[in-house]
Amino acid sequence: MSELASAPPSHPLSIVLAGGGTGGHIEPMLALADALRRRPGADLRITCLGTERGMETRLVPARGYDLRLIPPVPLPRKPTVDLLRVPGRVRRAVAQTRALLDELEADVVVGFGGYVALPAYLAARRAGVPIVVHEQNALPGLANRIGARLAARVAVTTPGTPLHAGVHVGMPLRVAIGSLDRAAMRAEARTAFGLEADRPTLLVFGGSQGAATLNRAAVGAAGALSEAGIQVLHARGPKNTDVEVPPRTGSAPYVVVDYLERMDLAYAAADLALCRSGAVTVAELSAVGLPGVFVPLPIGNGEQRRNALPVVEAGGGLLVEDADLTPGWIAEHVVPLLTDPEALAGYARHAAAAGAPDADERLADMVLDVATGTGVER
Template identity: 30%
Template sequence: MRVVLSGGGTGGHIYPALAIARECEKHYPSSAFLYIGTERGLESKLVREEGIPFESIEITGFRRKLSVENVKTVLRFLKGVSRAKQLLRDFKPDVVIGTGGYVCGPVVYAAAKLGIPTIIHEQNVIPGLTNKFLSRYVNTVAVSFEQSKPYFAKAKHVLFTGNPRATAVVEANRERGFASLGLPQDSPIVLVVGGSGGAKAINNTMVQMVPMLKRLPNVHFVYVTGQHYYEHTRKEVLKSSDGVRNHLHVLPYISNMPEVLAATTLAISRAGASSLAELTALGIPSILIPSPNVTNNHQEANARSLEQAGAAVMMTEKQLTAELLFGQIEQLLKNDGHRQTMRDRSRALGQPEAAMRVVSEIERLAGK
């Protein structure tokens, strides 16, 4: 199987593509891949670390108001289509898959115009502009949420798959999670994480919440600040951490997030699509604080879908205070029955077969 993957900007677009590649390898060990992204996006680092051949094009996203920059974006798009067509002719893929981000635009559009079978995968409930544009040209739109289907009314074929990231994390080793944190197995863990880059609002709230942790002396709080915020936040935490330092663990980043999640009792998290795929694949109860700084406020729609299913509690940034957040944490940790119900409902939303569903669609389109 020869597959071209494209998706960029954030891990939420990249990790699903990598999960599809790994699942494809399980069924077709001699598969060949080419990943087309941008040099500025996180994909240029993550994809190369995975050992997948990487080519780049130059492209930017549209601004949501009239701008000279949008004219330049159109020119970059046309140039990107031309470069993508050349890369596709050279590689000769069986199928081209886009997993979101504006880099997918010229790549998947070029494939469609060349008559190559195409799939796009939408991770969020509310689709992004690029996928909405591409949905008119591709063979299949794969979605992570059933609620996304009405947004693709003009697509040829819409397929519910779930998020392929779920497949990559479902068998994470919880013992390794405890060991990597240096904690005894079965220690109660509250994981606080604001996404790969961190979240200022969550960090500020966590700093204010530190003195309250004394009320839960047997619970370990694993607090991931994000690299950019780490030094400043750690200094602020130290000012008020007397009496809680043995069970407060402040980290800039976690490289083995699936394993740590597998060991987690309760997660406090943003509501990015890949994060929710991980939480539900492992059945982790959560308090979700969606980022308001995203297109179409899509994280709130993601979070509401879990809250409505009884798998999570949602709290907006406007509602967020240290007292309210700690009160929710304390309430959930002290109510084992409620937390177990959330765990069961979270796992019921998980889609561990998601990557296999995408691979099955690849097989169908490629005639394998």
């Protein structure tokens, strides 16, 4: 643990976190904030930066943190007329963020990428405030590629991430996930979802809104799964009301829910997950030792496939392209794995070995070292 004795005694250590926009930026930001707040004897002032259009307007206050809003700076992926407006937007956002950092007497700025991070990095550079960058994805975005060149320290989730001076720390996760004992909670979790105690269990989810490809394939394979004695917990997404509980052809239950409020219980109930491979999802499954069948989102720059590859190559999961996921593929690949306890246990061990459940504490050490001036050198 980092010592706080060198922090200036005149005011609380002021830590500014920039991670708004999507859950992939917000969740690790809040996990770090929680880890910092848990430090005994720490006199810290934690402020989160966001925009009025992001999920942070709901999630950050709900977790008890101060949220300050700054103008977003969307960066077009392709050359368009909108690209000409970017310099002016950046100047205005940087000026407002610089004023905010001065007001907060910031000792460090921690960025997680995205629309909020770029002006925070540039404003911190102008204000002489040290920067820490955390990259969630195996393929970094533009904001973090710029921020890494300005930062005192750079942390990455995935080993080998192509980011300047990146150090592997893993993905900061909520304590409920990072400290989860799946075996100890299995009976409680299966009872909570109406599942049977001793059947192999498949968890299907496609993120907070669900995923049509996963929904169709899983429901289509329901017969093969149930007849093999495999029960299913399927989060369809709150808008996908057309996904109904399929007729039971075997003895095993197939439970459909709109949304999983308690991912820790869902992970504890499962023996295998069928899911997308966003950075947070991959990190959570690895941290709790739950093997996954990863189905990368077929749009974007390929980062979801890259996120899953280290775990898959370590033997902790399978990878299937979105276009190849069918009921027949599940019957051919998932059913044999879930009905082979020895093979499944091996996948679980390899998944756990690839995880980093203490990433929140490791990143907190890094941030406090930089904030107090003991870890600014690379």
